[in-house]
Amino acid sequence: MHQTIIDTLKRNQLSITDSRKKILELFLHAKGALAHFDIEHQSGAEFDRVTIYRTLQTFVEKGIIHTIPTADNSIRYALCKDDCANGHHHDDHVHFMCDDCGTTYCLDHVTVPQVSLPNGFTVTQTDVIISGKCMKCA
Amino acid sequence: MHQTIIDTLKRNQLSITDSRKKILELFLHAKGALAHFDIEHQSGAEFDRVTIYRTLQTFVEKGIIHTIPTADNSIRYALCKDDCANGHHHDDHVHFMCDDCGTTYCLDHVTVPQVSLPNGFTVTQTDVIISGKCMKCA
DNA sequence: AATACAATGCAACATTGTTGCAAAATATTG
DNA sequence: CAATATTTTGCAACAATGTTGCATTGTATT
Ligand SMILES: [Mn+2]
Ligand SMILES: [Mn+2]
Ligand SMILES: [Zn+2]
Ligand SMILES: [Zn+2]
Numbered sequence: 001m002h003q004t005i006i007d008t009l010k011r012n013q014l015s016i017t018d019s020r021k022k023i024l025e026l027f028l029h030a031k032g033a034l035a036h037f038d039i040e041h042q043s044g045a046e047f048d049r050v051t052i053y054r055t056l057q058t059f060v061e062k063g064i065i066h067t068i069p070t071a072d073n074s075i076r077y078a079l080c081k082d083d084c085a086n087g088h089h090h091d092d093h094v095h096f097m098c099d100d101c102g103t104t105y106c107l108d109h110v111t112v113p114q115v116s117l118p119n120g121f122t123v124t125q126t127d128v129i130i131s132g133k134c135m136k137c138a
Numbered sequence: 139m140h141q142t143i144i145d146t147l148k149r150n151q152l153s154i155t156d157s158r159k160k161i162l163e164l165f166l167h168a169k170g171a172l173a174h175f176d177i178e179h180q181s182g183a184e185f186d187r188v189t190i191y192r193t194l195q196t197f198v199e200k201g202i203i204h205t206i207p208t209a210d211n212s213i214r215y216a217l218c219k220d221d222c223a224n225g226h227h228h229d230d231h232v233h234f235m236c237d238d239c240g241t242t243y244c245l246d247h248v249t250v251p252q253v254s255l256p257n258g259f260t261v262t263q264t265d266v267i268i269s270g271k272c273m274k275c276a
Numbered sequence: 277a278a279t280a281c282a283a284t285g286c287a288a289c290a291t292t293g294t295t296g297c298a299a300a301a302t303a304t305t306g
Numbered sequence: 307c308a309a310t311a312t313t314t315t316g317c318a319a320c321a322a323t324g325t326t327g328c329a330t331t332g333t334a335t336t
Contacts, residue, residue: 015302015313036292048316053293055314069267071207073323074292094253099262113251115232115266120273124237127267128253129207135258153333155283174323186285191324193283211292212323 004028012062019047023055024064033068033076033095033104066091068104069127076104094128100137142166150200157185161193162202171206171214171233171242204229206242207265214242232266238275 005024009016026042027034034042039052047055056077059065068076080091094110097103112128143162147154164180165172172180177190194215197203206214218229232248235241250266 017302017314019315049292050294050317051315067209069207069209069265071205071213071265073211073213075209075211094255096255096259107255110253110255113253115248115251115268117232117234117245117248117268118273120276121234121268122271122276123268124270125268127207127209127265127269129265129267130253130255130259130261130263131265132262133260135256138258138260153282155333157284187323188286188325189284196283 008064012064014058014062019043019051019055020058022046023052023059027065027077027079030078031103033078033106035074035076037074068095068106069129070097070104078104078106081108092126094130096134097129097131098134098137099131100133103134103136105134146202150202152196152200157181157189157193158196160184161190161197165203165215165217168216169241171216171244173212173214175212206233206244207267208235208242209267216242216244219246230264232268234272235267235269236272236275237269238271241272241274243272 005021005028006016008024009020014020022043023039026039030038036049036052036056039056040049043052056065060067060077063080065077066080068078070076091106092112094107094112096105096107098105112126115123115126117123143159143166144154146162147158152158160181161177164177168176174187174190174194177194178187181190194203198205198215201218203215204218206216208214229244230250232245232250234243234245236243250264253261253264255261
């Protein structure tokens, strides 16, 4: 597991630092998506807030994690699958936010449906966010 | 048009105030969705920021406007259709955000597809946000 | 017009995110 | 391995966005 972390950083030409190792580890062990807030707390005040912001930004740029749009003003992040790299994301799965426990799930096996738009609109990305109750809170 | 505004407020049992009239008017004339920022500027510094926040919150609760999840941490709001009322929203249309001009459109005639989830998940709401280029920026 | 009720403005605070820059850590080179 | 070049970090300062309590003002009701 620890090797996976270092491998991932190297594969993406990132230097190996404590914060990057720790934050990547948090994502690997996380059940759902993480917000900046979660990372700041789960890392035990080990790193500066700014470092966390910059690390998340770097990970998104490298295609290690992806963002999930929300209506509650706090961006969530989750691990990408292997085929995301260097700004080219291929996360075409549906996201689920539980109204009860707040957990955000990547439903990797539920692909986003194709939506046909009126003439003149060009599609770059389609995000599907479903809210409701998760299997734990049902 | 002015009568529509007062009617809408009365229908929702809201008292008629300057800020509510003005903000509702902005939505009626707006082409796309509005963020708090837009309203603060378009209303010409006429109302306190707090008043705008509270008015938006009230309008959402009453089913006059609905929120649109975004990936950029600034909630957008847009007018609901007539069948939304008192917390029960029926906005099952797709939203589009232009990468170029930033305009957020309610595609009222594009309904969100039904997505079937794994066992144990219950759906309350499905949001579809598509990004790309709009017909003006194509 | 008098009263009851609700909305507003202000101040103060909380949260989230950004930028510049010196210090520290990491990677590279000989 | 040590010296150097390059990156990353932490700090400070700031900006944007959102929330709460409370006195004042405005709206609705009688
Ligand atoms: Mn995901
Ligand atoms: Mn809409
Ligand atoms: Zn849950
Ligand atoms: Zn556009």
